[in-house]
Amino acid sequence: MKPFAYVHGTTIDEVTGALDAACRPLAGGTELLRLIKGGLAAPERVVDLKTIPGLAGIERRADGWRLGALVTLARLASEGQVGHELPVLAQAAGAAASPQLRNRATLGGNLVQRPRCWYFRDPLVHCWLKGGERCLAADGHNERHALASTGPCHIVHPSDPAHALVALDASVLVAGPRGERTIPMADFLHMPRQEAWSETALALDELIVDVAIPLPAGSARGAYVKAAERAVWDFALVSAAAQVTFQGPVVAAARLVLGGVAPVPWRASDAEEALVGRSLDDAAIVRAAGAATVGLHPLSRNAYKLDLVRGVVAEALRRLR
Numbered sequence: 001m002k003p004f005a006y007v008h009g010t011t012i013d014e015v016t017g018a019l020d021a022a023c024r025p026l027a028g029g030t031e032l033l034r035l036i037k038g039g040l041a042a043p044e045r046v047v048d049l050k051t052i053p054g055l056a057g058i059e060r061r062a063d064g065w066r067l068g069a070l071v072t073l074a075r076l077a078s079e080g081q082v083g084h085e086l087p088v089l090a091q092a093a094g095a096a097a098s099p100q101l102r103n104r105a106t107l108g109g110n111l112v113q114r115p116r117c118w119y120f121r122d123p124l125v126h127c128w129l130k131g132g133e134r135c136l137a138a139d140g141h142n143e144r145h146a147l148a149s150t151g152p153c154h155i156v157h158p159s160d161p162a163h164a165l166v167a168l169d170a171s172v173l174v175a176g177p178r179g180e181r182t183i184p185m186a187d188f189l190h191m192p193r194q195e196a197w198s199e200t201a202l203a204l205d206e207l208i209v210d211v212a213i214p215l216p217a218g219s220a221r222g223a224y225v226k227a228a229e230r231a232v233w234d235f236a237l238v239s240a241a242a243q244v245t246f247q248g249p250v251v252a253a254a255r256l257v258l259g260g261v262a263p264v265p266w267r268a269s270d271a272e273e274a275l276v277g278r279s280l281d282d283a284a285i286v287r288a289a290g291a292a293t294v295g296l297h298p299l300s301r302n303a304y305k306l307d308l309v310r311g312v313v314a315e316a317l318r319r320l321r
């Protein structure tokens with residue numbers, strides 16, 4: 001591992017003024033240190049964000065929720081009011097990684113984590129995303145890869161919370177030397193770009209300050225269901241984040257976001273349309289679960305994910321009844 005200097009951050013302005021390819025922000029460190037050890041990042045300095053005051057708040061304001069970049073996944077999963085009003089997010093945070101990791105892992109760091117593709121993470125492999133000529137997963141071990149990517153890279157986004165945040169129509173507040181900007185969550189995560197430093201809309205000198213979520217309607221319900229090989233300490237094979245608003249027993253609006261199927265959270269729009277105007281009876285759920293696979297095309301070794309998609313969507317919708 002290449003040695004690096006460690007410094008305490010003091011203010012957002014000071015840190016963003018210093019950030020570049022050689023100076024990277026450190027939050028919980030559960031991802032950045034692995035990237036450094038694996039040769040996927042090589043900063044000369046890391047700046048600890050945890051010493052900057054005011055980045056770890058959870059606030060419910062009149063215009064919506066504000067979740068600080070340094071809020072841990074453990075807090076998101078356990079804060080009563082978050083679980084009550086934003087259950088899809090609390091469940092997604094609680095389904096991520098392991099209890100030890102969730103105590104350390106922050107929301108901001110979670111959104112900036114890099115792909116888990118085993119070829120990408122192997123320091124000896126130089127695949128397309130790292131600047132090589134081709135994607136080794138395309139005709140290799142693509143069991144955990146995408147169903148909805150046109151290539152050349154077939155990663156899936158590893159974050160559980162990101163999918164819940166798209167379902168909740170969240171935005172990311174970002175600060176940098178050029179000021180602040182707000183990026184809708186659906187635009188924050190980017191399709192893979194060759195030799196990019198991240199799969200996000202962040203510039204190298206920008207920080208996530210917090211995540212804003214509009215207040216859900218009183219009749220809204222949410223659920224997150226994740227299928228993985230292990231119940232803890234594992235990334236989703238497939239997941240479904242459902243946020244549904246009701247008018248009486250009838251679905252008035254639905255946002256259904258699939259994980260494990262695309263490089264970015266994937267809106268299952270045919271399934272959403274199939275739900276609107278219907279009550280969540282068994283027939284409507286079966287129809288929506290079937291519609292959720294529209295637009296998904298397996299690679300050579302991951303057709304099993306289509307059944308998982310139908311299963312997690314049906315389970316998420318059943319939990320809303």
Ligand SMILES: Cc1cc2nc3c(=O)[nH]c(=O)nc-3n(C[C@H](O)[C@H](O)[C@H](O)COP(=O)(O)OP(=O)(O)OC[C@H]3O[C@@H](n4cnc5c(N)ncnc54)[C@H](O)[C@@H]3O)c2cc1C
Nearest residue numbers: 027028029030031032097105106108109110112159160208
């Ligand atoms: C074994 C294992 C299993 C896991 N399983 C899951 C899982 O099932 N689901 C899931 O969602 N995640 C999973 N993760 C990922 C884990 O949730 C992330 O590693 C963690 O959330 C990253 O947060 P952190 O605070 O540790 O980030 P760090 O490691 O500190 O930083 C990660 C990246 O984000 C950047 N960064 C950090 N904070 C900011 C900020 N405020 N603004 C801009 N950039 C920032 C850093 O520079 C770095 O590039 C797993 C990780 C491990 C190691």
Ligand code: SF4
Nearest residue numbers: 117120127135153154
């Ligand atoms: S899926 Fe992307 S990261 Fe994985 S081998 Fe292919 S190009 Fe590399």
